[in-house]
Amino acid sequence: MKNGRVYKVESKDIYVIDDEGSEYRCSIRGRLKKSFNLKKDKLYNLDIAIVGDNVKFNENNDGSGVIEDVENRHNYISRKSPRIKGAGVRGERLEQVIAANVDNLFIITSVYDPVFNNKLLDRLIVTGESSHIDINIIINKVDLDEENLIEPWGALYENLGYSVILVSAETGEGIEEIREHLAESTSIFWGQSGVGKSSILNSLYPELEFRVGDISDLHRKGKHTTVTAVMAEPEEGVRIIDTPGIREIEPFGIKKEDLGHYFVEFGDFLNQCKFNTCTHFHEPGCAVRDAVEDEEISVERYESYLNMLETIEDDINF
Numbered sequence: 001m002k003n004g005r006v007y008k009v010e011s012k013d014i015y016v017i018d019d020e021g022s023e024y025r026c027s028i029r030g031r032l033k034k035s036f037n038l039k040k041d042k043l044y045n046l047d048i049a050i051v052g053d054n055v056k057f058n059e060n061n062d063g064s065g066v067i068e069d070v071e072n073r074h075n076y077i078s079r080k081s082p083r084i085k086g087a088g089v090r091g092e093r094l095e096q097v098i099a100a101n102v103d104n105l106f107i108i109t110s111v112y113d114p115v116f117n118n119k120l121l122d123r124l125i126v127t128g129e130s131s132h133i134d135i136n137i138i139i140n141k142v143d144l145d146e147e148n149l150i151e152p153w154g155a156l157y158e159n160l161g162y163s164v165i166l167v168s169a170e171t172g173e174g175i176e177e178i179r180e181h182l183a184e185s186t187s188i189f190w191g192q193s194g195v196g197k198s199s200i201l202n203s204l205y206p207e208l209e210f211r212v213g214d215i216s217d218l219h220r221k222g223k224h225t226t227v228t229a230v231m232a233e234p235e236e237g238v239r240i241i242d243t244p245g246i247r248e249i250e251p252f253g254i255k256k257e258d259l260g261h262y263f264v265e266f267g268d269f270l271n272q273c274k275f276n277t278c279t280h281f282h283e284p285g286c287a288v289r290d291a292v293e294d295e296e297i298s299v300e301r302y303e304s305y306l307n308m309l310e311t312i313e314d315d316i317n318f
Contacts, residue, residue, distance in 0.1 A: 014027070108200065269296075
């Protein structure tokens with residue numbers, strides 16, 4: 001059998017590149033499908049083979065292949081699927097797995113067009129934190145920020161320990177700083193539609209232009225909804241995963257009492273709350289709320305937390 005890595009998934013076709021750089025269009029062996037566990041839980045894999053997976057496959061006579069095994073993932077990044085209109089609530093919002101075996105998450109935002117959205121950024125951060133992926137924040141279009149309005153936001157997230165890179169795909173500012181983070185790693189680029197992710201990737205690696213912009217959400221009605229991502233290796237040791245632009249994001253599989261663990265600045269206060277199941281919203285003796293009042297936690301991040309807390313559904317098991 002050959003060893004390979006999944007770089008693209010289209011419907012039932014799994015595209016794999018082997019160790020020598022040859023590409024194969026693969027299907028999945030039937031017995032692998034039958035043995036696959038579809039339990040709807042964050043701890044289980046809900047896609048048999050996704051972008052970033054390491055696989056073993058056999059080559060057919062016609063140059064295609066059959067995937068025989070998928071190696072264990074050291075992590076994967078996902079989100080809750082959008083609601084399907086008219087299909088009801090229970091059981092419809094499953095997990096969309098985006099990519100596996102990721103080292104770095106680059107969250108792309110912008111100053112204007114679209115305007116900087118800290119609540120969407122925080123949702124993406126929580127998604128990355130829950131998947132145990134290193135997080136980098138890119139703020140694009142800084143050439144439009146004549147009054148330096150974005151600097152306080154950059155300082156806020158830098159003080160939380162995140163890498164913040166101010167970028168202008170138009171002028172080239174910050175592009176080389178991004179490149180410094182890419183060596184010997186697999187990096188996924190993810191962000192809101194229109195923030196300039198494609199322009200940034202083209203500035204980094206112009207040869208990827210044919211891939212960028214050719215990516216879209218593919219919705220398959222029924223049990224599951226998939227998101228198409230594409231991985232490329234523009235230079236040795238550098239793997240880039242490009243993803244579709246998003247309009248909204250909701251992390252999957254996080255309980256209300258656990259959400260605070262993915263806001264890093266809450267960490268020093270979580271064990272000081274009166275109740276170990278504290279949601280840091282209305283309970284008495286909440287050390288997190290006290291920290292907000294004492295300006296040890298920013299009001300903006302706490303409001304972001306509350307906004308996310310409201311969207312977590314208590315009574316649905318995924």
